[in-house]
Amino acid sequence: MELIFPTIEWKQAALEFRQEHFDIGETIIHGDGGLDDAETYEIWLKKIQADLTRNDGTLVPATQFFAVVEGKIVGAIQIRHKLNDFLLNYGGHIGYGVRPTQRRKGHATKMLALALEKCREIGIEKVLLTCDKGNISSAKTMTNNGGVLENEIAHDNGNITQRYWIIIK
Secondary structure (H helix, E strand, O other): OEEEOOOHHHHHHHHHHHHHHHHOOOOOOOOOOOHHHOOOHHHHHHHHHHHOOOOOOOOOOEEEEEEEEOOEEEEEEEEEOOOOHHHHHHHEOEEEEEOHHHOOOOHHHHHHHHHHHHHHHHOOOEEEEEEEOOOHHHHHHHHHOOOEEEEEEEOOOOOEEEEEEEEOO
């Protein structure tokens, strides 16, 4: 597996990746940097390029990757270079998602491990990850990569967000 920064060459594969989610009724693709609701792939590419340096108080700099195995996109993962108040409580440094037909094959654990290496390169020493309490697979992915549960945040709608920290060595 390798993490690839999206380019125009990945357009067809990316659109197939997105469509696979839509075909099973998933309208939100975690870790995709907005590909799920982009008007066109080209507009999305411009957005993720701008995201690299965006720092307007609401949005933070972020790097988008596709996780690729044997030339096929198996997942998407986004690294946020720093935290704002929202990300500190709800989103964390990294968001990721795995293609529906590629789930339960260990891809998320490997994607996160590779993303942690990228975090080290960026200079992030302590990485926050979050998931819904009911997302056992995501919690396992985090703990498999050294994540330690710090706490849980209860929301007005009844959802509970778990917050995990990983120290990068």
